[in-house]
Amino acid sequence: MIIIFTQYFQPNTNPNIDFIIPLTAEQRYRSRQKIELSSSQKVYLNLPRGTVLEDGSLLQSETQEYIAKIVAQPEPVITVKANTQLDLIRAAYHLGNRHVPLEITSTYLRLSPDSVLESMLVKLGLEILAEVAPFYPEKGAYGHHH
Template identity: 55%
Template sequence: MLTFTGKLSPDADRIPDSTIALTAEERTKTRQHLQLPDGDRIAVCLPRGVELGDGDRLVSETGEEVLCIIAKPEPVMTVTASSEFDLIRAAYHLGNRHVPLEIKPRYLRLHPDPVLADLLVQLGLNVKQEIAPFYPEKGAYGHSH
């Protein structure tokens, strides 16, 4: 089984041999077995704390193979509001519940949850169920040293 153990720097010019789409949660796991679109099974064994982003490339332990990571579209709720204040207030309430949250200037995005959807609607926000790539904030301690 091919094992990927390192992350290439963004300026590396290696062309990927394969591409795999991963959900937001899968992009946080440093050790996992995955199946490529062609059916081959691979292992990912990265240092603890490494998070993968859309377009990141991994290199195999032999250095011969490069794997490109893309963000897989997944079920999400996209929240919009008629004012910036309403969107900020929604982010506050969602943050109090410690849910993974993507924060953009014009929308918030989170995993589907009927209870949270009801709360957001009661706050006067628009909630739309979608299938889209999800890029939650890493949080205050989500940076690398």
């Protein structure tokens, strides 16, 4: 049985969650996709085009009998740290010029693994850490993902 989720909603109460759906950063930008939660449970997202899901987003099935919660699935990432904020800002500038999906905080940058970009960042004197963590790239100035 495949359960189809068609509605994104903001609850005004604490609803009972029937399913937890872990999605990578890239998957959270897809409004239509099939997801296998287990060998016996599959769900299909059939949301309005342009829907961007976030960690904690709630979905309702087309039959309105099931509620699912989206969680950011840990995935391979590169975390970039610097000795100074200026070095971190400089790295963000260079990554931005390459239109790389990028998570930006005051203490680190995070991006998908890419050996060419990692080499560039090391040459800039930054610390590179390969990790598995939830990835929250910036949505961009116009609210979309690259």
